[in-house]
Amino acid sequence: MSTEAPQLVKPNEARLILVCGLPGAGKTTHAKTLEKRLHAVRCAPDEWMSALAIDIYDESARSRIEQLQWSLGERLLALGVTVIVEWGTWSRSERDTLRQRARELGAAVELHFLVAPEEVLFERIQRRGLENVPIERAALAQWYEQFEPPSIEEKRLYDHVEEIHQGDG
Numbered sequence: 231m232s233t234e235a236p237q238l239v240k241p242n243e244a245r246l247i248l249v250c251g252l253p254g255a256g257k258t259t260h261a262k263t264l265e266k267r268l269h270a271v272r273c274a275p276d277e278w279m280s281a282l283a284i285d286i287y288d289e290s291a292r293s294r295i296e297q298l299q300w301s302l303g304e305r306l307l308a309l310g311v312t313v314i315v316e317w318g319t320w321s322r323s324e325r326d327t328l329r330q331r332a333r334e335l336g337a338a339v340e341l342h343f344l345v346a347p348e349e350v351l352f353e354r355i356q357r358r359g360l361e362n363v364p365i366e367r368a369a370l371a372q373w374y375e376q377f378e379p380p381s382i383e384e385k386r387l388y389d390h391v392e393e394i395h396q397g398d399g
Contacts, residue, residue: 244307244337245270245389247314248325251344252377253365254351254358256396260344261316270312273299300328307337320377322384329387338389341380346396348374 247270249261258274265272275295276286284291296317303313319325329339346354348370355365385391 243312244310244332244335245312245340246303246307246328246332246337247312247340247342248319248328249314249316249342249344250319250325250380252318252320252346252351252373253370254354255344255346256354256394257316257318257344260342260394261314264314264342268312268314270314271303271306272314272316273303274316275299304331304335307332307335313337320373322378322380325380325384326387340390340392341385341388342392342394343380344394344396345379350396 245268247261247264247268249257249264251257258276261272261274264270273296275292278284278295278299279286279288279291284295286292299315303315306313315328317324319328325341332339351374352365352367352370355370380391
């Protein structure tokens with residue numbers, strides 16, 4: 231008979247946090263705050279693209295970087311780490327895919343949805359001046375129309391939902 235005490239297996243404490251919203255909504259600020267507070271790993275394609283001197287409007291490169299980040303994210307979730315995806319996740323289908331895979335890995339899943347009126351988004355984008363080619367009002371208006379905000383039914387699929395309204399500039 232062994233004299234060693236049995237090791238308790240810690241349940242997977244992994245958590246996937248999807249930070250959802252349009253440009254200028256405050257996703258990066260929010261995600262960085264979460265990253266520090268939760269000792270999490272944040273996946274932000276804009277930062278990787280900038281570090282690699284890749285045009286942030288190169289959608290093909292963005293897609294490849296997001297795939298690399300998600301491969302890393304899956305491994306981290308399997309290891310019990312909290313992962314923050316700061317891709318904007320504009321479509322329900324994208325959020326569903328990420329949520330379902332995280333669940334398969336035994337992770338809890340949160341949705342942090344940042345909301346702001348179109349005029350607030352545009353003013354913030356202009357003020358921050360990060361884009362080498364400034365985002366035009368018409369492009370933002372088009373994105374605003376393309377964006378699929380999470381429905382009440384979708385929100386019920388998450389372990390936790392935070393909806394953060396940004397009403398002032």
